[in-house]
Amino acid sequence: MTTTATAPIIPNFDDTETDRKIAIICSKGNLDMAYPGLILANAALGEGVETHLFFTFWGFDMIVKSRMHDLQFSPAGNTAMHLPGSDRHLPQALAPAMTGMATKMLKKQIADLGVPEVPDFLDQVVAAGGHLWACRLSADMMHIEESGLRDDVEGIISAADFIEKTAGAQLLFI
Amino acid sequence: MPITMLNGKDVHVNDEGFLTEFDDWDEGLAAVLAEQIGIDLTDAHWKVIRFLREDYRAQGETATTRRVHTVGGVPVKEQFALFPKKPGKKMSYIAGLPKPHGCV
Numbered sequence: 001m002t003t004t005a006t007a008p009i010i011p012n013f014d015d016t017e018t019d020r021k022i023a024i025i026c027s028k029g030n031l032d033m034a035y036p037g038l039i040l041a042n043a044a045l046g047e048g049v050e051t052h053l054f055f056t057f058w059g060f061d062m063i064v065k066s067r068m069h070d071l072q073f074s075p076a077g078n079t080a081m082h083l084p085g086s087d088r089h090l091p092q093a094l095a096p097a098m099t100g101m102a103t104k105m106l107k108k109q110i111a112d113l114g115v116p117e118v119p120d121f122l123d124q125v126v127a128a129g130g131h132l133w134a135c136r137l138s139a140d141m142m143h144i145e146e147s148g149l150r151d152d153v154e155g156i157i158s159a160a161d162f163i164e165k166t167a168g169a170q171l172l173f174i
Numbered sequence: 175m176p177i178t179m180l181n182g183k184d185v186h187v188n189d190e191g192f193l194t195e196f197d198d199w200d201e202g203l204a205a206v207l208a209e210q211i212g213i214d215l216t217d218a219h220w221k222v223i224r225f226l227r228e229d230y231r232a233q234g235e236t237a238t239t240r241r242v243h244t245v246g247g248v249p250v251k252e253q254f255a256l257f258p259k260k261p262g263k264k265m266s267y268i269a270g271l272p273k274p275h276g277c278v
Contacts, residue, residue: 010210011191011192127250128250128251
């Protein structure tokens, strides 16, 4: 139905609602599992939501300079893995040998959709105002110091520090 | 869909106020739309808006902030400065386009 509004309809961009916060814990270092946190962080920032990412355990690799360009995707152990463009499952016995090819293919599919690689994606998250934090325990376990991490990581902090910083936030564990 | 009077003419909008007809838009209207959401258009804003219009005409969908960065040449950080908090929605609103549908 067409109606003529007398007053202009102005979208409500909720600029005044500034208290929403999201905290995302990135604990996986597989290429495919690096993306969910980045995509959600990017979406949250685009909605004006304060966003913090905490990198821990294998997720730490996403911010380690020497590893962040080389995350891998393996079909091993992933029984939901299908042959590309098909409903047929990939036999698990073949999966362990296919990490290199699967990684290459996933990277291509992601690039074809205009989605950046992990380091570029983190650049974008930071440019949009996102905060990156590294896990103290992971840094100690892996013997990695601040100099080994992306320069825009704001600090190596304990789990308790992160909980304190993200008081009142909605929390996602990935 | 409602029709609303903006800048002295009838324009088609959706329930949120986003224009629904590509050709209803002109640069004079953009200034009015921007003013309604508290944005004063500068040359830097216009660069983004003109890119969005051209890109939509070519692609048939609204560019995301990522695309405005990589193809339009306006860094994400600058987009957030120009269109605070919700750049994707605000710039598409001013450009008379639908909200971007892409996730990234």
